[in-house]
Amino acid sequence: xxxxxxxxxxxxxxxxxxxxxxxxxxxxxxxxxxxxxxxxxxxxxxxxxxxxxxxxxxxxxxxxxxxxxxxxxxxxxxxxxxxxxxxxxxxxxxxxxxxxxxxxxxxxxxxxxxxxxxxxxxxxxxxxxxxxxxxxxxxxxxxxxxxxxxxxxxxxxxxxxxxxxxxxxxxxxxxxxxxxxxxxxxxxxxxxxxxxxxxxxxxxxxxxxxxxxxxxxxxxxxxxxxxxxxxxxxxxxxxxxxxxxxxxxxxxxxxxxxxxxxxxxxxxxxxxxxxxxxxxxxxxxxxxxxxxxxxxxxxxxxxxxxxxxxxxxxxxxxxxxxxxxxxxxxxxxxxxxxxxxxxxxxxxxxxxxxxxxxxxxxxxxxxxxxxxxxx
Amino acid sequence: xxxxxxxxxxxxxxxxxxxxxxxxxxxxxxxxxxxxxxxxxxxxxxxxxxxxxxxxxxxxxxxxxxxxxxxxxxxxxxxxxxxxxxxxxxxxxxxxxxxxxxxxxxxxxxxxxxxxxxxxxxxxxxxxxxxxxxxxxxxxxxxxxxxxxxxxxxxxxxxxxxxxxxxxxxxxxxxxxxxxxxxxxxxxxxxxxxxxxxxxxxxxxxxxxxxxxxxxxxxxxxxxxxxxxxxxxxxxxxxxxxxxxxxxxxxxxxxxxxxxxxxxxxxxxxxxxxxxxxxxxxxxxxxxxxxxxxxxxxxxxxxxxxxxxxxxxxxxxxxxxxxxxxxxxxxxxxxxxxxxxxxxxxxxxxxxxxxxxxxxxxxxxxxxxxxxxxx
DNA sequence: AGGACAAATGTTAGCGCTAACATTTCGCCG
DNA sequence: CGGCGAAATGTTAGCGCTAACATTTGTCCT
Numbered sequence: 001x002x003x004x005x006x007x008x009x010x011x012x013x014x015x016x017x018x019x020x021x022x023x024x025x026x027x028x029x030x031x032x033x034x035x036x037x038x039x040x041x042x043x044x045x046x047x048x049x050x051x052x053x054x055x056x057x058x059x060x061x062x063x064x065x066x067x068x069x070x071x072x073x074x075x076x077x078x079x080x081x082x083x084x085x086x087x088x089x090x091x092x093x094x095x096x097x098x099x100x101x102x103x104x105x106x107x108x109x110x111x112x113x114x115x116x117x118x119x120x121x122x123x124x125x126x127x128x129x130x131x132x133x134x135x136x137x138x139x140x141x142x143x144x145x146x147x148x149x150x151x152x153x154x155x156x157x158x159x160x161x162x163x164x165x166x167x168x169x170x171x172x173x174x175x176x177x178x179x180x181x182x183x184x185x186x187x188x189x190x191x192x193x194x195x196x197x198x199x200x201x202x203x204x205x206x207x208x209x210x211x212x213x214x215x216x217x218x219x220x221x222x223x224x225x226x227x228x229x230x231x232x233x234x235x236x237x238x239x240x241x242x243x244x245x246x247x248x249x250x251x252x253x254x255x256x257x258x259x260x261x262x263x264x265x266x267x268x269x270x271x272x273x274x275x276x277x278x279x280x281x282x283x284x285x286x287x288x289x290x291x292x293x294x295x296x297x298x299x300x301x302x303x304x305x306x307x308x309x310x311x312x313x314x315x316x317x318x319x320x321x322x323x324x325x326x327x328x329x330x331x332x333x334x335x336x337x338x339x340x341x342x343x344x345x346x347x348x349x350x351x352x353x354x355x356x357x358x359x360x361x362x363x364x365x366x367x368x369x370x371x372x373x374x375x
Numbered sequence: 376x377x378x379x380x381x382x383x384x385x386x387x388x389x390x391x392x393x394x395x396x397x398x399x400x401x402x403x404x405x406x407x408x409x410x411x412x413x414x415x416x417x418x419x420x421x422x423x424x425x426x427x428x429x430x431x432x433x434x435x436x437x438x439x440x441x442x443x444x445x446x447x448x449x450x451x452x453x454x455x456x457x458x459x460x461x462x463x464x465x466x467x468x469x470x471x472x473x474x475x476x477x478x479x480x481x482x483x484x485x486x487x488x489x490x491x492x493x494x495x496x497x498x499x500x501x502x503x504x505x506x507x508x509x510x511x512x513x514x515x516x517x518x519x520x521x522x523x524x525x526x527x528x529x530x531x532x533x534x535x536x537x538x539x540x541x542x543x544x545x546x547x548x549x550x551x552x553x554x555x556x557x558x559x560x561x562x563x564x565x566x567x568x569x570x571x572x573x574x575x576x577x578x579x580x581x582x583x584x585x586x587x588x589x590x591x592x593x594x595x596x597x598x599x600x601x602x603x604x605x606x607x608x609x610x611x612x613x614x615x616x617x618x619x620x621x622x623x624x625x626x627x628x629x630x631x632x633x634x635x636x637x638x639x640x641x642x643x644x645x646x647x648x649x650x651x652x653x654x655x656x657x658x659x660x661x662x663x664x665x666x667x668x669x670x671x672x673x674x675x676x677x678x679x680x681x682x683x684x685x686x687x688x689x690x691x692x693x694x695x696x697x698x699x700x701x702x703x704x705x706x707x708x709x710x711x712x713x714x715x716x717x718x719x720x721x722x723x724x725x726x727x728x729x730x731x732x733x734x735x736x737x738x739x740x741x742x743x744x745x746x747x748x749x750x
Numbered sequence: 751a752g753g754a755c756a757a758a759t760g761t762t763a764g765c766g767c768t769a770a771c772a773t774t775t776c777g778c779c780g
Numbered sequence: 781c782g783g784c785g786a787a788a789t790g791t792t793a794g795c796g797c798t799a800a801c802a803t804t805t806g807t808c809c810t
Contacts, residue, residue: 420765423765423766423767424766424767425766435766435767436768436769439767439768443768467766467767468765468766468767470765470766470767471765471766471767471768472766472767472768473767474765474766474767474768475766475767475768475769476767476768476769
């Protein structure tokens with residue numbers, strides 16, 4: 001198990017109205033305590049505010065005030081209402097609430113289908129941050145991020161009545177489709193191009209790539225090759241730019257990057273090509289999954305890692321430490337990405353402002369055994 | 376990219392009311408066509424049924440009938456209403472609908488945080504199947520699957536007003552917590568213990584494990600060791616059982632399985648132990664990520680795969696084909712799992728029946744280069 | 751003790767939609 | 781050509797909640 005995955009769930013167990021608006025406790029047990037007077041609701045439908053009100057002998061509005069923790073309810077009254085709430089196992093009806101307030105306390109997440117480490121981790125991180133803020137998360141997944149598909153997915157989300165959207169949309173093209181919507185709906189683009197009119201949160205890809213490249217140059221490698229991600233991806237482009245910048249700053253030769261698509265398969269193909277190049281000593285691969293493919297290709301081509309060739313990846317997927325050899329790579333803090341996205345989004349939701357802030361999170365170099373000085 | 380991830384999105388682009396209840400089209404352009412008569416709604420809030428009704432000159436109920444594609448509307452009227460709908464960029468308000476009908480067209484998915492291949496793939500598969508049925512998906516993720524956490528997550532989901540739950544809850548213990556809820560709410564457990572009172576959908580773990588083991592025995596290996604998943608996981612227990620059954624049927628020695636937790640780290644630890652055993656010739660590892668660790672440990676221990684030792688995994692993660700050597704493993708069809716889960720769930724939602732069906736999906740052996748006859 | 755004011759509680763009116771029933775319109779037959 | 785029945789449309793009443801305002805109750809001062 002990934003160590004970070006452990007640690008107790010700490011969402012507070014809230015009795016209705018105890019402290020948070022809309023808080024809810026354990027699964028209610030309406031079929032609980034006895035003494036259900038004649039005030040018991042017709043037992044077909046779940047108890048509503050008025051049922052509790054009738055039972056306790058107050059108005060439904062007072063019950064509502066208790067449930068929502070509004071001020072101006074006498075402690076004695078509050079106690080009695082709370083008891084009634086518990087007795088009937090009341091749960092607020094979210095649809096009614098949404099209808100009355102115009103807010104659903106639901107956020108939409110636009111996610112990319114697949115098992116790419118970054119997007120998946122971000123999805124979960126966003127969900128957790130949202131839960132902490134007492135929001136629900138509705139997911140819409142996409143196979144592709146072309147503008148049409150993005151627009152359609154946003155439409156689906158909009159139809160679902162959400163309060164805001166976190167778009168995990170690392171494709172550069174997607175940004176425009178998002179901008180069009182962002183004027184009408186709070187939206188944060190994760191790993192989106194930050195030059196639009198929209199709020200973004202992203203990991204500093206360029207910085208990471210520069211770090212990786214400089215690490216290799218500093219070890220004495222004359223230059224560094226790059227197995228790139230798709231250049232229409234934000235991350236792909238950023239990593240290419242950072243790698244190139246580092247080489248140019250050091251006056252090292254800049255060979256054209258080899259294009260990949262994030263998959264181990266593509267990494268393997270690129271690695272095979274590289275394995276033929278006699279002066280190859282260092283490769284920066286745009287993500288760990290491709291690096292896995294590169295590693296296998298190099299080994300099969302008779303190049304030892306790290307003795308003959310050094311390899312650096314990007315992502316630090318949990319398996320990276322168990323590649324052969326363990327992979328030096330850049331770790332991205334997706335939990336932080338999720339947290340920041342939510343912060344930025346809720347700020348928009350709550351103030352009504354359109355967001356334009358760009359949050360950038362630095363990645364961190366993790367040294368393992370796949371890098372060494374050149375032979 | 377994972378090949379299966381490709382292929383065009385085919386969700387139909389529905390004009391409101393064209394064919395499905397609640398269908399919705401592109402992002403509406405209310406700021407679109409001109410000629411906005413005096414019937415235009417006070418432009419603060421989005422257009423409602425009554426706005427369209429007023430514009431067209433019919434009752435809001437007629438508009439509702441058109442939107443929901445109910446019969447008994449004259450073609451001419453329908454046309455006029457559709458035009459009005461389009462002109463104002465009408466979108467049904469889901470909260471109002473949910474309040475009036477008692478159904479939210481939203482399903483909850485209980486998912487396990489982390490980057491485990493199975494649960495993640497299942498989540499996306501369920502989302503896609505739900506979308507095809509015109510349901511939304513709300514996700515609640517969990518770090519751990521102990522009964523308390525499961526109960527709490529279900530409570531959160533319930534508070535969100537969903538129509539049913541798909542619980543991706545592979546832990547045996549979780550089943551009881553689910554049963555408690557299933558009597559009040561449509562629920563399907565994916566990879567849950569099928570002996571409860573609840574509907575389940577799962578891959579036939581035992582069958583898969585037996586297949587893997589038999590494949591190795593058939594190649595001539597005297598016996599097969601097992602690096603197991605946690606035995607309190609449904610998959611973990613099932614794979615142990617299948618492996619054991621195959622060995623016993625063949626009269627082969629049954630060494631105690633080595634316990635793991637699905638991570639590459641655990642696989643590495645187990646692999647190190649195994650590397651010391653001189654008579655080791657074949658290992659069945661309970662998932663691919665652990666198999667990666669085993670592979671590295673064996674190599675570092677001087678045992679060649681497959682020349683000295685054969686290894687079989689489980690899952691067929693996209694990277695498995697790029698391990699060194701490429702891994703023989705069992706592929707699970709998660710798309711089918713998602714589809715079946717949804718079918719079973721919607722059956723419950725729509726008929727009101729409590730589900731008890733157990734759907735089982737067979738896995739498929741994928742032969743690669745990590746298996747060979749013993750030395 | 752009598753207000754004056756604040757605190758506590760109650761009342762009313764929607765939010766936007768659907769379901770059930772009421773009414774109108776139309777086609778068609780005797 | 782009147783009237784019957786079905787088809788088409790309209791009317792009404794909630795769903796459960798919150799927000800705004802109205803009313804009652806309590807508290808404190810002079």
